[in-house]
Amino acid sequence: MPRRSLAVLAALTAGLLLPVPPAQAASGQAAASGRTAAAPSQAATPGRTAAVTSQAASCAEPRVETFGPASMTGAIVGAAVHEGKAYVVTRGQKPPVLAEIDLSTRKVLRSVRLPDGPATGEPEGGWATAVSGGKIYVGTYPVPDLYRFDPATGEVAHLASFGRNGGYIWALAAAPDGTIYAGTYPDGRVKEYVPATGAVRDFGVLAAGERYVRALAADAGHVYAGLLDKGKLVAIDRATGAVTELAQGTTGIGVVAEHGDRVYATSGPTLIDVRKDGTDLRRVPLGGSSFDALTVAADGTLYATSRPDGTVYRYRTGDSAPVKAAEPPSRDDETRRIALTGDGTLVGFSGSGGMWSLDLGTGQSQFTDLIEAGLPAGAERPQSMLLVPGRAVYVGGHFFMDVRDLRTGEQRRFRVPGEPKDLVRRGNKIYAAIYPSGNIVSIDLRTDEVRSLGYLGQGQQRPWDIEYDPVRDKLLVASAPLGAELEGALSIVDPDTGLIEVYKGVIPGQSLMSLSLDARRGVVYLGGDVLGGGGTPPVHASASIAAFDLRTRTVLWQVDPVAGHRTFQDVKVHGGLLYGVYKRNSGAWIALDLATRTVKHQGTLSGYGELTVHRGRVFVSTFFGGGNAYELSDHATQLATGLGDDWYTNPQLHFEPGSWKAWALSGRHLARIDLDPGCPPLTVTPPQS
8 A cells, every 4th residue: 555545544543542641541530440449458467558558559540541542444345336436335433434435536525424223233334235226225234234325315224124233234236126135144044125115025044054145146037145154156036036056166155246147156266157047057266366356347258356465357258267457456455346437447445445446458557545535534343452562552453553652652554464363473573363364474563564474275264363482483373264164273384484384173173263382391272163164063062172282293182171162262371271261151261270181260251352371360351241351360350341342353451561551442442451450340431432
C-alpha cells in the first residue's frame, strides 16, 4: 500500500489514541473502575503497618489507564457495483458502515450506518451484498439479518431476520426477477426473500450436517449454492425446491458464478466448470492457489482473483488451466468481489479496505485506500497483542498492525498480509502467524518492514499459536486446517532460512489450538481440538494433550485429561503443571500434573481465553461474564471484571516486567490495568468506542 495512505491512516488515528491525562483518569474513572479500594483484609501487627499502608495506597491509585481504540479499521466484507457506483460494507465496526463510492472519482459520496435490528446482538459487518430493483441488499453478521439501502432516498430498512445471534448471512444473490436468495450459517440453508411482498421461504436441509452456504448465484430457474462443510455444488429448483448435486469438491465450495448454460465454483485448488444440468463436469487445477472471487464477461470469459497473492486470471471453458491476466492489484490481499464495467475495466474490492481498477487491455491497475477516499474508520476487535517492554505495544488487526510507542505516546500503523492470530518476539523482530493464508511473517522492530518466511502449506491455514524456542532458535506454530478436515499440525520454522517442517497429525484426528514450550527439556506441549476445521464429524470425543520431543521429533505421550471436553483453547506449562483452558465447556480449566499425567486442580471460569505466566504466577483473561481476569493456583481467584468481550480471538494479558500492570483491552480500547493479586478485585468500566 502507498506510504501516503499509511500516513493518512496514522493521522486519523493519532487523535483517538492519546493517553488519558492522569487528572482525567483519576477523576473520571476511579469510582467507575473500582479503583478506590479498601486496605487488604489482614490484621495490622507491629512492623507491618507501613507495608499495609503502602499496599492500601497502591490499591487506591487509579488502576486503569486507557489509550483510545486499540485497532482502527477500514476493512470491508461485502461489495456491489450498480450504475457507476460501488457499495461496500465495513467489517468489525459497530454498527457497520455502508458507503457509496463514485467509480469515476474514486471518492466516497456518502455513508450510512446499518441500524441494530430487533434480534439479540449487534451487526458488525455484512459479507453478503446484492442489487435488485435499483436497491442494495446487505446480509449481516453475527446477527443474520437482511437490510435494504435505497440510493434514491438514502434510507436504510431492516427487512428480516434469518436466525439468532451468532449466525451469518454469508451470501446473497438476486435472480433476474428481483427475488433475493440468502445463504446462511449455522443452519446451512438457502432462504428466499421476495421484495414486493416481504415473503420468506426456506428451502430446507441441502446436505445432512451442513452449516455453511458460503456462495450463491441465481438465474431464472435455479439457485446455485456452494456448501463449505460438505464441499458440494448444488442446484435448487426455484419453483419446486428440488435439490440436485452438480459436483462434489475436494474441499469446501467458497465462491460460485453462473453464465449461459454453465456454473463455475472454486473448491480449494480446483476450479469446477459444469453445465447447469450436471453434465460435462470439468475440474481445472489451480496449482498452489485458490480463487476467492469470480465474474463472467458477456463473451463467457471468466475472470478470477487468486488467494493468497491476489493475481488476476482469465479462463474459458476448454482451457487446460487459467491464464494469468495481470499482476496483483493489491498483493497478498483477500478479494471480496470483482465486477466488469462497460469500458473493459475490472473493478475489485480488497478485504483490507481498498478498491482497485484494472485495465484488461494494458494490465495497468490503480489502487485506492478507502479510508483515504472518505470511508469512516472505526475501532475493530483486535486479533492479537504483544508488548515490547519499554518500547511499544503491537496490536494485530485485520490486515494492519497498530503500534503504540511507549517512549513518545505516538501511534502508527502499517499493513500486514492478513490477520495476525498470534505474535512472538525474537531479538529485533516480531513474528506473526497469519490467517487465512498460513503465512509466517517477520516484522522489523526498527523499520516496520514486513517479510514472509513462507507458508505452512498442507492445508494449515489457521495458525493459532506461535512461540519462540531460544535453545534451538526456532519458531513453533500450532495450527488447524481450513475447511472440512480434522488434523492440524505442529510446524517448526527456521527464522533465518525460512525452512518450515510440518508435522501434520501430531495428535491423530485433531487440530491444534495451542502449544507451550519447556525450552530446557526440549519438549513442547500441544492442546488439541477434536472438531478440526469444522464440517467433518469428529473421530474423538475428548481433546488431547500431547508432549512432543523437539530433539527426536517424536510424540512422547498423549492423554485426554477430561472426558467429553472437546477443545483446548490454550495451554501453559509452569512448575511441573500444565494449565489448560477449554473452549466449549463453560470455562472449564485444569492443572495437569506432568509427572503423573493426572488432573491435580480444576474449576470453572466465566469463559475461555489465553494463559500467561508472570512473576511465578499463572493468569488468564477470559470472554463472557463481562470479560474477566483470574489468577490460577489450586483454585481460580478473580482479579478483575468488566474488561468487555471485544477480542476477536483470545483475550490476552501482557504484563510489564517487575510490575502487576498488564496491557490488555477495556472494551475495544487499549488499556494498562493493575492486576496486583494483593488488591481487592477490580471492576472496570470500558469507555465508549
